Amino acid sequence: MRSTIILGFSSVATAAVIDRRDPVPAGYVAPPYYPAPYGGWVSDWSESFQKASVLVSSMTLAEKTNITAGSGIFMGRCVGNTGSALRVGIPQLCLQDGPLGVRNSDHNTAFPAAITVGSTWDKSLIRRRGVAIGEEFRGKGVNIHLGPSVGALGRKPRGGRNWEGFGSDPVLQAFGGALSIEGIQSVGVIATIKHFIANEQEQYRMYSLVKPGISSNLDDRTMHELYLWPFAEGVRAGVGSVMIAYNAVNGSACAQNSYLMNGLLKDELGFQGFVMTDWLAQISGVPSALAGLDMSMPGDINQVPLVFGTSPWMYEYTRAILNGSVPVDRLDDSATRILAAYYQMGQDSPDYPRPNFDTNTQDAEGPLYPGALFSPSGIVNEFVDVQDDHAEVAREVARDAITLLKNNDGILPLPRNSALKIFGTDAEKNPDGINSCADQGCNKGTLGMGWGSGSARYPYMDSPIDGFKSRSASYQFFNTDSFPSNSNPSPTDTAVVFVTADSGENYITVENNPGDRTSSNLNLWHDGDKLIKDVAAQYSSVIVVVHTVGPILMEEWHDLPSVKAVLFAHLPGQEAGKSLMEVLYGDVSPSGHLPYTLPKSEGDYPESVGLTGYQIGQPQDTFTEGLYIDYRHFHKANIVPRYAFGHGLSYTTFSFSSASISAVTPLTSTPPARPAKGETPAYSTTIPPASEAYWPDNFNRIWRYIYSFLDKNDADNAAKVGNLTSTYPYPVGYSNVQKAGPKAGGGQGGNPALFDVAYAISVTVTNTGSRPGKAVAQLYVQFPTSNFDTPILQLRDFEKTSELAPGATETLSLRVTRKDLSVWDVVSQDWIIPSLGGDYGIWLGQSSDGLTLRCGTETGSCAGNQTSPASV
Template sequence: MRFTSSSVAAIAALTGLASAQYDGETSPPSYPSPWMRGGNGWQDAYAKAQEFVSQLTLLEKINLTTGVGWEGRPCVGNTGSIPRLNFPGLCLQDSPLGVRDTDFNSGFPAGINAAATWSTRLMKNRGNAMGMEHRGKGVDMQLGPVAGPLGRVPEGGRNWEGFSPDPVLTGVAIAETIKGIQDAGVIACAKHFIVYEQEHFRQPGATKFSYSSNLDDKTMHELYLWPFADAVRAGVGAVMCSYNQINNSYSAQNSYILNHLLKNELDFQGPVVSDWWAQLTGVASALAGLDMTMAGDQGLASGDSFWGSNLTAAVLNGTIPQWRLDDMVVRIMSAYFKVGRDTARVPINFSSWTLETDGYAYPEANEDYTQVNWHVNVQGDHAALIREIGGASTVLLKNTNNVLPLKKPKSIAIIGEDAHDNPGGPNACGDRGCDTGTLAMGWGSGTANFPYLISPVTALRAQAAKDKTSFANVSNNYDLEAIAAAATGAEVAIVFANADSGEGYITVDNNEGDRNNLTLWGNGDALISYVASLNPNTIVVLHTVGAVIVEEHKNNPNVTAILWAGLPGQESGNAITDVLYGDVNPQAKTVFTWGKSREDYGVDVLYQATEDPPQIDFTEGVFIDYRHFDAAGIEPSYEFGFGLSYTNYSYSNLQIHKENPGPYEPTTGMTKAAPTFGTIDYDPAHAEFPPGFHAVHDYVYPYLSGPVPTDLPQNWPAGSQDGSPQPHLPAGGSGGGNRQLYDIMYTVSATVTNIGHVKGTEIAQLYISLGGPTDPKVVLRGFDDLILDPGESETFTYQITRRDISNWDPVAQDWFISEYPKTVYVGASSRNLPLSATLP
């Protein structure tokens, strides 16, 4: 049976289903919504939040849970304020690569580039720099980082906002990014929870309902939930739910994923925030675990809200118990205090709706014309970090006869639109919604304005002038005569090409967010082939959002080098020049698999819906990207984890030491009863608009808009209003799951030696075979970046945790270590693993 309605009746019908185990078709109920307990490093913040919330009236509490509506105030998302306590409300702002919709901010490399460095230092530093910029603009919550989409399908439009289709690499990257953001005094919001893996049909439009991602319990735990567990363990302040349905229940009202998985099993202590207009019910979403609704209105600038006055009424008539409302607000304020917003906060000094100095304080209503932008420069010295990440994330895929690095060539030709500037400037297209000029970020809400963008041609021309190299360039991919003139006879020809994607509300070149194919854009493949037919030393640089088909270019003898530069941000040209000329020795490894054909991946975007809601069945289970290629015996062009260097490395001396952490013990016991904070005045007369109050047009208020309904439905899900003590889950009890999942079981070490002649950074990788007949051949579990001088050796060490060698048991609803032998592998990529041993 599949539920296609978001009605209360449908939710109530779910209460007839047994246990928390699910089959991938329906999402079982889980009530009540767990209340915050202040554990996992939240104790001090929880105490401050309790004190703060205990002072609040009902209307003030509602104000903190409900956004004021689209363009209601200066930020992309704004909660209501508490004037009595001089609390202006919260400012929520995109994006996961910088401060969106403002000026004098940086344009950072995308998440996929941060992952490609395989450097926890750079991941955290990037997060911290972004957090400092949001802090400097007055932002309370940065809407990022991203672990959803994970990257199930290579064509997925927003994959680049996240890190990698591997859950461990994404888990490490999201955790380090969160630490960096929150160390800056800004709340990080991990998104989009969960299995939001494509743009087509993500919201009602072409279909009446959003698509449903249908998956089983094992796949959820071993793949898609894994990085969110790392985010919670890292102390993330907030989690954003997604647009899609999960097993035919919308994320924002899916009690299983919010109450059971996130708040109970992972013991998440902060607030769940809806994606903008992802909330589709009022009471049902509150009981299912949603804590804050954004943008607050029911649709773009509608003025109506599922919460606001409706939530006020639901509390007054007893449908929403006080403990549930109090838990929402305490979670919100605990996140605020946890990152030190009470001391780090500065007034909001920008407007998302105009870059002019003056504008409307209430833009949707065109009210209160005043100064809205102070043009505060928050860039600091972040350009140096952006350049470093750009270089460290550039993957060298091919380098025939060591043609790279370049050494003062006599002549050079730079060919391709992707090397050049957008004639209208780097921000000519709103939210980067075009593919004109060099590509340095994808499109959509996950973008930021560039303060500047150094194009490759600008940086390479400067290098050529320094070296007294003859320089030619062609920007038109279709001007064959000019291309031939530039490329013929040049000592080296460098061709730049790209492939773009983004969020589904923008269509670029008929790509509705998701890519239509895995080819290069703008005639890029033909351009490379043409230049290579003219010049025997053709180097290819790719700015892409993910995998493209490169097998023809890989096998072309005249294509002597291929580099993937991803989406490197504002220092793009400087970063690629650093790598091409050897000022930076490539360390990056590819964070996705490069297939020889689209069909190699085994999964694809659902472009045409045959039913409503569209059903996307994750029948591949955990076998995506390299796990699928390995299981199916498919040879890729370049495997996951692959990347060349200007030096060479060797691996030796694998050592394994068995630790003795003791047996695994499922969590037992009961929670305390749900607490309440302060008292609520249940007199509806005291929740009405004050006499003479001026209501701003389309602004969402907590005041009652009519009589409080008293004819209450009696079919709310069983247990949803129950504040009595509840049993702990065996797999829960601590941030990220049962604390013993993180016990150290083995310490593994190996020696890595630089056997070449250039200083470099090697990414040592550790994989494990879990051994079972339904397990992937190998799964990544650890890595480190080792900086080595020529001839130098260093020890790579990784501590294998219980989680690393466990599988999920959907019957027992807990992790277990199977009877199959476990083998550890260490090496330079997922298919270059010279060291192996069976774990004792």
Template sequence: MAPFLDRVGVPTAAICVLSSLASLGHAGAIADADSEQLSARDSAALDYYVPPYYPAPYGGWVADWQDSYAKAKALVDSMTLAEKTNITAGTGIYMGCAGNTGSALRVGFPQLCLNDSPAGVRHADNVTAFPDGITVGATFDKSLMYQRGVAIGKENRGKGVNVWLGPVVGPIGRKPKGGRNWEGFGADPVLQAVGARETIKGVQEQGVIATIKHFIGNEQEMYRMYNPFQYAYSSNIDDRTMHELYAWPFAESIRAGVGSVMMAYNAVNNTACTQHPYLINNLLKDEMGFQGFTQTDWLAHMSGVASAIAGLDMDMPGDTQIPLFGNSYWMYELTRSALNGSVPMDRLNDAATRIVAAWYQMGQDQGYPATNFDTNSGAAVNPLYPAAWPNSPSGVTNEFVQVQADHDVIARQISQDAITMLKNDGNILPLSPSQHLKVFGTDAQKNSAGPNACTDRNCNTGTLGQGWGSGTVDYPYLDDPITAITAEASNVTFYNTDSFPSVGQVAASDVAIVFITSDAGENTYTVEGNHGDRDASGLYAWHNGDTLVQSAASKFSNVVVVIHTVGPLVLENWIDLPSVKAVLVAHLPGQEAGTSLTNVLFGHASPCGHLPYTITKAESDMPSSVTTLINSEFLNQPQDPYTEGLYIDYRWVNKNNTKPRYAFGHGLSYTNFTYTAASINKVTQLSSYPPTRPAKSGILNFSQAIPSATQAVAPSGFNSIPRYIYSWLSQSDANNAVSDGKNGKYAYPPGYSTVQKPGPRSGGDQGGNPALWDVAYTLTVTVQNTGDLFAGKASAQAYLEFPDNVAYDTPIIQLRDFEKTEELAPGASTTVTLTLTRKDLSVWDVVAQDWTVPAVDGGYKVWIGEASDNLSIVCHTDTLKCETGVTGPV
């Protein structure tokens, strides 16, 4: 597939633009209203094109948000110019939370605290280190996803965090070696979408604004960031792939009412995401009906006017890319741009209103806790403005508020239910507490210097419970595996080494438990040669873990391997060795690594996790476009063409008839389940295209004359804090800005317009046309535990196969829904319901620019089973009949 891109240079006010504004588009179709605005293309080889999308659409036209917008607009209308620009940007890095907006205290709008991590509350005390997203995805359990969201929301609220910087669905896991895949839920758009939706619901029900991130194409860590001398890489994504893969979980998050979207560091089709008018104005705000506010990733802001008119609403943490002197591309520069008319007042009013509306939408105007912790220090008394050191006044910034409650219970349940059993030859598991167990590997025991000894977990020392970087949470404690094992079993010998030691005489009944790891994280740190991504280690265990397993397998007849990992590994060096009897992937369990594991090892619970990605036999079983990391960017913008299109992970191996070692969705149990009595019911009569979208209604008027220069000037006698970023101008700068506006006109990009659009046909509500979520079919299936000894939970997974005769190339199967049963006793059964929506049966039509059902009432097949390669039921949408005991499609 050819990338759809074009580059259009855009000057900006008062700053140097490091990237060009460009358009992301589709083959063929161009909106009639914009056709006259097209400029000549630089190259006839560019097959995908749409003109720039302006202006930024107003928010407030979705019914669920209209009350909040009415309140927000009234408040914003009462603000001065400087107050409006103050709340749209941060006051500077290291000023308390990860980011802090300015305030408008005169009218009652507070400074907002924005804070990581997607697994809890970063850099805080008395909080829970929850399992990471990849672990949550491995549960395939919507209820656990939601409950974790509730707990995370409560902890962030209790600490006074207004905007939680999670969850993560980008990266989606396109590149197996990608550094931050573990922050998301797995390498599939539906698994990611459901994980995000349930998390957002849980968090925002607590009154905390959630942030879905990173939009979009941020699929590797190295070379993701722009700097004054170098462009970030460009993810070149075609239109259909953008909609059906990468934007899918974002659309679901927006439908769930998410309050904020964080733009990615990288470029898409050679335009930086933070100033990309198609991504922000069209895809997010118009097509997907996003009502909240967009924000930059930290220090990803690189322009003034260009980013504002492209639809950016908030600059975080406020500084320029090199945050040394308290300079900003917005704040006082945005005040200047509003006074000189280069940023229209309606655009500024819309941005400010979006932020305030999200605050009202979550009920933060009533009784919301003040921020009571300090990300920069664990002490009680600290500088009030840490980045202004040594000139900052001091005060109490950390009140040590306890917010953990009983959240260890849900954290432990997730860690336990995520454990994925890949292999269990001879039913060696569960173990008996009386067996002689010899445990190998430093991963079995927490870091002897303390679980938080490495800042942001930027080392792989001891038990690996989290990846590294901004996605981490400080451990309140770490329940490590060896402590739990020795508490459970009576005869345990532990070798705290990753080199196989002398073990003396080994009995035939002895069991070796070997712990191995694979780590990754944010490019902020390099760990054991890995620059965020697993560029040094590749898809192999760290610390010579593969050799450790091989050595144990040569000595012991019974070897159990436990893997803590950020993602897939190549296991071929040892997986078929006869003495390697069992393999458990425990993913990244957070603080509850120990008891959650021993509950499975010793049979107190049956394993019920499933792989949220595919484990291939070789790296080369995936396309080079996803296995090759960008490893250079010197003086060029690296290009990352998504030539594999829709075919990532299991979609690729299925297309190429490559048998993986373990398929997406694979996970064994101590018991057995049967799937019977399947039925399919038609709920909605579909049409080729959805019904006409509802028109935008109730749109507020954000227009305003340019205010007086007096609204931009600091009060007389105000004393500023060094490095603290303010929105005020000096009187002379304010006067000059007004004069500049009278004497010249800003050179807007080709296609720029100030006339609001009615919106694309594919839009209409949060997430898109509301008809996309019409339930097309429901399916029911009876799941029975047919084992004799163990209770267990089953995961019913539904995969869709498009009819053979459709005019679109589609993956053989695609996950469309899943449901986890409650724990079923031996012999017990339950009925599971799965749903397919209109969108599930649709593809993105790049010409019509809409979702289309390519075979209305046609022969879709819905495959149901317990893994993508273990599907024993097929239901037909044309005959409404189901067959059981069949052979799956892959």
């Protein structure tokens, strides 16, 4: 990549150098990768690309650049609004947050967050939630849903946006993301997998005039085996859009990193859709375009005051094409990718709704372009109810995610006539109003979601207190986070304490936590630890309910004799009450499992996963722990956590038996040769006439609205430059010759052979207890000894049973793919099986520390009562 960041497109002579890239640690590189690969060579997308390319060939230059960027922040109903090409029938496209529901809207569902969904370990439920979310976004007229999120991966336990993803494991994230994409796109909405890539903390994430954004420095193998893994599965699921992250990777900003966008994403993973920026993440013009960026959101540049409506694209992109600094086929491919995704989801259908809400106001009428000094007004909110029966899906997710960590003396489920004393403000709704804090930027009342752009407005909040009321429970509630002096403990009382830990996005600071948990660390908020201890000192039976964004420390109170039960209810969205009651009172057995490890102290983690503080110049965050995050690290370091990844109790018991393993696809040390790329659209490289960029006659301009047109003189002067014999000084390593592609590619997600099933595994699960319940079978792979260092165990698949009656059985089918048994070889730049013919251990159980059933690939047999290699 270039060592300088260039603003503007007019020419290299007039471009302004705004910053220099700081050096990164030796060995961490972002090599140039050019040109941007054409899309359309995957058969599943060929028809959509054909339709898109025909349309693009008939569009003017200004029309093509107009659909590659937003019209400006606050310049339309949605959080992002592309330009249109109305002459050829393409409307503005509406882009809208967020991963758990339609942000800043009305009559929508506030679904449980993804970290809650991951805690269900239920593939069917993950997809059903995706369908419901897709239906709501479509019903609101949104074209592009800004979710799901699989980055942050959860490397840093205090990272602010971990809760927007599905857990601290690439495979759990991969299933969560891919199944969500399938559900969302099944109803015609374009999903956006984000944030690409290694976006693991909130502080210092963005570039500014005075400081570059944080650089995530990671090696090639760690990139492929951890952080790229869930994106590969999202691409394999056919995702229409990828959002690039704010940060740099190995010193090069993601938004202009050709290795990431052109090399990894579009060529190796075969991504066919379009790449967009995160909001205001674009820091350059020409370098971004050449590096593979397709869409700039919301259109403005982040380096100058937004009031000027300045854009690095739109009109500057138009100028760049005319003056030859961006090849015509680069723009044509971007426009075609955007429209191909539009066609792929069937959004050209006349019944696809237009936006009927306004993310900027809850009023029925208002300015059409709120960011403008003078704006026409009209109806902006039509209050369309899109909730349907989605509350049932949301409640089921919230309920089946509840993770029972401890249940001494069988205190749960509660008897119907229990006398309860309830403590903690988290038990009841925010007294200021459930949506009183913009983007949920506070921790008041029941914590249903973290804060930031990944939040949504609640249509209502079914709080735990509402739940107790609906049960006609005998309770006394103390709406305080300090132990009250008047609770009058009785020996027959059961105390229920509600506590929280919150986090969110960096543009909001809550209780001195600027997104990441910098002030609270991994402690409970609002002196929750003290509240639990004070209650435990007065009551002999205490149940702790935790609403949390991620790992917390529990050592101050976990082992107190009166603390009988601990439940993690995670982030339940609007359905916090009834879902919890169904578990507390035993309507259903809890079936959630932890999507991360719970430590005994922050010192249990590697030092490198701590938050990166202030550094002069570009903050450097070097991933020296490599593959060893979360449970992988705990296993390697022989550290016993408070609770292991995947842990979760039930009111019943299960046995795993009659396991079998069978070889399906014969393996070779390297995958079969990738298929060749299919045919792609043919693009002209001839610079179009300047007249295609002129302002239309009698055009009514809106101040601050970003347009793609040029004044006649500007267009003519740019065209003169483009017609000169000299050429633009492209980046080092630049070529305009399309590549055949790396051998690790060949299809969506990579070489299709990587996803061949190598072994099929089945196991019979029996409910050996006295209550109905659901069990989760988790499958981990143990690699044989080889020249490659590999984690002791790695999650590779999971399945959840239906609700089993006492004595009932169900046979679950799981699989291990070629990729599951491979490592990334940095020398050959391919996936290889490091010990072909060696004995891979396929371990089954209900948690990462509860694996007693082993199948061997060498013997083709399975045995129970085995000692896990991660036992400590």
